[in-house]
Amino acid sequence: MLAIRLLAAVAVFTLGACAAPLQRSRTADPSHIPNLSAVKQAIKDYRGSGHWDADVGRVADECLAFADRARTTVERPAVVFDIDETLLSNWPYEIDNDFARSIPLFGDWARRAECQPIEPVTMRDAGSPAGDQQSDLEGGHAAHVCKVPNPMYLIP
Numbered sequence: 001m002l003a004i005r006l007l008a009a010v011a012v013f014t015l016g017a018c019a020a021p022l023q024r025s026r027t028a029d030p031s032h033i034p035n036l037s038a039v040k041q042a043i044k045d046y047r048g049s050g051h052w053d054a055d056v057g058r059v060a061d062e063c064l065a066f067a068d069r070a071r072t073t074v075e076r077p078a079v080v081f082d083i084d085e086t087l088l089s090n091w092p093y094e095i096d097n098d099f100a101r102s103i104p105l106f107g108d109w110a111r112r113a114e115c116q117p118i119e120p121v122t123m124r125d126a127g128s129p130a131g132d133q134q135s136d137l138e139g140g141h142a143a144h145v146c147k148v149p150n151p152m153y154l155i156p
């Protein structure tokens with residue numbers, strides 16, 4: 001009979017310990033930081049869903065409409081683009097290297113010149129005269145600025 005009471009007491013103690021509320025850690029809660037795997041998957045989903053293509057298309061349409069209106073009012077109209085992830089896609093590099101930002105790996109990728117154009121962003125015809133000037137790229141000279149969506153990196 002003593003063994004049964006002892007067993008019952010142990011069971012009650014054990015169940016009571018399991019039911020006791022857990023104490024929260026006093027360390028900082030990093031819940032505001034998204035999980036890296038979830039962010040990578042969200043980027044893959046955004047690119048693969050067609051939403052990225054649609055967003056790029058909307059920006060391109062906006063820029064083309066502005067350029068069509070502006071070209072009748074200026075003598076030598078120009079459009080200046082950033083290259084990677086604006087005109088040319090590094091998406092295969094990003095997937096092959098699990099989004100690694102490695103200068104040697106990216107340098108090898110860039111030297112292979114395998115980047116594909118991002119549609120529907122357009123470039124000038126090969127026969128058009130060159131004319132990019134440093135002053136074209138400095139702030140304050142653009143009549144209109146369009147930002148192509150780029151979930152890969154941000155330069156503030």
